[in-house]
Amino acid sequence: MASSPWSWSFSFFLMVWMWMMAVRSTVAVAPHFQPRPWALAHATFYGDETASETMGGACGYGNLFNNGYGTDTVALSSTLFNNGYACGTCYQLRCVQSKACYTGFTTVTATNLCPPNWSQDSNAGGWCNPPRTHFDMAKPAFMKIAAWKAGIVPVMYRRVPCVKSDGLxxxxxxxxxxxxxxxxxxxxxxxxxxxxxxxxxxxxxxxxxxxxxxxxxxxxxxxxxxxxxxxxxxxxxxxxxxxxxxxxxxxxxxxxxxxxxx
Known part of the structure; x- marks a missing residue:
């Protein structure tokens, strides 16, 4: 019995669809960085409102204003810094569990290392001593999430994609x-x-x-x-x-x- 035009057309389009799916499965899709889960840490600040003391830094970005990083930057404790491989990573921070907290969050880029201070206890001044997870923020960035007079506040943080409008x-x-x-x-x-x-x-x-x-x-x-x-x-x-x-x-x-x- 002869096949109907409808069944022939359906078979043809089914074969085309299966071929397209096979080709699509072989094409490598570039991985996109996804936000990480929220976790608890602490944050302090260094420098003043001008953020002049944040210029340079262990990552080697030089003048942070000229190179597009501005004042939304942070120095990471060595636990996070990962021997410099964390340079350029981006984090969302929001203050929690403190009367000094403001609402909302801010996004910062890692541009520096907060080194250990073994002369002080890890819970009383040696905030960046391993294995602590700590963020030492530029003061203007800290002032977006908490009153600066607090000095140190608990924060929730998560790593997020760094959004850039142009190239490397x-x-x-x-x-x-x-x-x-x-x-x-x-x-x-x-x-x-x-x-x-x-x-x-x-x-x-x-x-x-x-x-x-x-x-x-x-x-x-x-x-x-x-x-x-x-x-x-x-x-x-x-x-x-x-x-x-x-x-x-x-x-x-x-x-x-x-x-x-x-």
Whole structure:
């Protein structure tokens, strides 16, 4: 018995749909960083209302105003800092369980390390001593969640995606035989787990983690346009930033890319 036109059409579209689903399943979907659960910690502040004392910092971001971080920044206890791999990560903080608390929350970016103070008890001044989870905020950021006279307050915190409107930034230091790169304006998880550099006359060269948000390569790369490959520490997403710096690049300069993490 001959097949009806309707059954033939249905079979054809079913085959097309199954093929499309098979193709879709083979396409790698870039992982997006998702907010983490809320947890309890404590927060203090350092510096004054100008946040001038937060400039620089262990992550190596230099002038936080010029580089887009502003005053919504925080120094992490070493438990959170993770030897610098937490540089650039973003957190929501809200004050709890204190009369000094304001309503709402604020979002801050990790730009510094709050070092241990072993001369003081962990519960009486040594707030950043391991294994404490602690946030030492820029004073303007602290004043968004609590009255500054409180000094220290309990907070609920969670790590959240870093929302960026443009691409990664690469700040160059070093010399003709040693390239040191600070990676800034990192979206998604905000962190970098591994990094490679490629000159216009080289293959991909693995860079080692120096400290904070910096990676280094011992290679002669002068006179070559430079590209970078980066992998997120948290999501393991890998992106390519091609031809970031021209062949006449110089140390002391910052170069922008058009790509970022999700």
């Amino acid at each position: 930034k690469f700040s160059f230091q070093g010399n003709g035989y040693w390239l040191l790169v600070y990676v800034m304006n990192v979206g998604g998880g905000g962190d970098i787990g591994s990094m490679w550099v490629k000159g216009s006359r080289t293959g991909w060269i693995s860079m080692s983690h120096n400290w904070g948000a910096s990676y280094q390569a011992f290679a002669t790369l002068g006179g070559q346009a430079l590209s970078f490959k980066l992998t997120s520490y948290t999501t393991k997403e890998t992106i390519l930033a091609m031809n970031v710096a021209p062949s006449n690049w110089n140390v002391g300069m910052t170069y922008k890319s058009s790509v970022n993490f999700h």
